[in-house]
Amino acid sequence: MIQEPASHQQETGPDAESQATRRDADVTESSRANRGWWDRNADEYQVEHGTFLGDDRFVWGPEGLDEVEAELLGPPEDLKGRDVLEIGAGAAQCARWLATQGARPVALDISHRQLQHALRIGTSFPLVCADAGALPFADASFDLACSAYGALPFVAAPVLVLREVRRVLRPGGRFVFSVTHPIRWAFPDEPGPEGLSVSASYFDRTPYVEQDEQGRAVYVEHHRTIGDRVRDVVAGGFRLVDLVEPEWPVWNTSEWGGWSPLRGNLIPGSAIFVCERD
Numbered sequence: 001m002i003q004e005p006a007s008h009q010q011e012t013g014p015d016a017e018s019q020a021t022r023r024d025a026d027v028t029e030s031s032r033a034n035r036g037w038w039d040r041n042a043d044e045y046q047v048e049h050g051t052f053l054g055d056d057r058f059v060w061g062p063e064g065l066d067e068v069e070a071e072l073l074g075p076p077e078d079l080k081g082r083d084v085l086e087i088g089a090g091a092a093q094c095a096r097w098l099a100t101q102g103a104r105p106v107a108l109d110i111s112h113r114q115l116q117h118a119l120r121i122g123t124s125f126p127l128v129c130a131d132a133g134a135l136p137f138a139d140a141s142f143d144l145a146c147s148a149y150g151a152l153p154f155v156a157a158p159v160l161v162l163r164e165v166r167r168v169l170r171p172g173g174r175f176v177f178s179v180t181h182p183i184r185w186a187f188p189d190e191p192g193p194e195g196l197s198v199s200a201s202y203f204d205r206t207p208y209v210e211q212d213e214q215g216r217a218v219y220v221e222h223h224r225t226i227g228d229r230v231r232d233v234v235a236g237g238f239r240l241v242d243l244v245e246p247e248w249p250v251w252n253t254s255e256w257g258g259w260s261p262l263r264g265n266l267i268p269g270s271a272i273f274v275c276e277r278d
């Protein structure tokens with residue numbers, strides 16, 4: 001059975017002309033497909049989720065965990081004057097919050113259209129259109145890096161991204177990133193009870209691919225088990241200092257694709273990796 005993508009916007013489903021399958025997709029094909037998908041779907045994504053995300057909140061995922069309470073990047077008073085790279089920034093909501101804390105953010109995304117939404121909302125910091133696998137910055141340019149569901153769920157070579165992030169961080173720097181919790185791969189990505197029964201192997205790493213009639217990928221999502229992610233972090237040159245699995249809060253009654261209060265109360269939906277480099 002084809003597993004529906006976890007961070008894909010399920011309410012829209014695959015593009016009308018595309019077909020969902022499971023097959024390999026390399027670095028280049030994954031990047032090209034996802035750049036196109038996010039360019040085509042950015043408008044709908046921002047209409048659908050912009051209110052929940054807020055223009056200048058730092059939300060780690062559909063549970064609504066806010067950096068104000070989580071402090072995964074450190075105490076807010078320590079953010080002042082820090083150079084922070086946001087990867088897969090979308091409309092740069094997180095970077096905007098960082099700027100309000102006195103940090104100096106740079107928001108990077110592969111999708112030009114997502115960054116146009118960042119411009120529409122307004123920015124006082126640089127926006128960079130680039131692939132997380134080839135960061136256009138000098139070594140040791142940043143104190144901190146963060147990514148809320150940006151890049152990592154979509155790339156074929158996560159270690160490449162982690163090594164790039166390590167390279168642009170200064171010694172002692174921290175990288176915090178959230179992804180779909182790997183356990184979700186084993187369940188249908190449905191918010192209701194049908195999303196509570198295992199339907200696929202957690203251990204099957206074959207990417208989820210939507211392809212057009214010519215067989216060209218138009219959307220790709222890559223699965224890593226929890227163990228894979230830990231090994232990726234270490235192979236990328238980081239120490240893993242925390243792995244946060246946000247619990248579904250009582251106040252959050254919203255659904256986001258397959259994330260819902262029903263499922264959120266039973267199984268984790270997001271995994272947040274807190275990593276440091278020496």
Ligand SMILES: C[S@@+](CC[C@H](N)C(=O)[O-])C[C@H]1O[C@@H](n2cnc3c(N)ncnc32)[C@H](O)[C@@H]1O
Binds near residue numbers: 007038087090130150
């Ligand atoms: C689920 S959105 C998250 C954005 C934002 N944090 C939010 O919550 O709306 C994923 C973002 O990652 C970006 N992205 C996907 N693959 C990427 C890559 N290889 N390099 C940089 N950004 C990428 C997409 O364009 C999209 O804006």
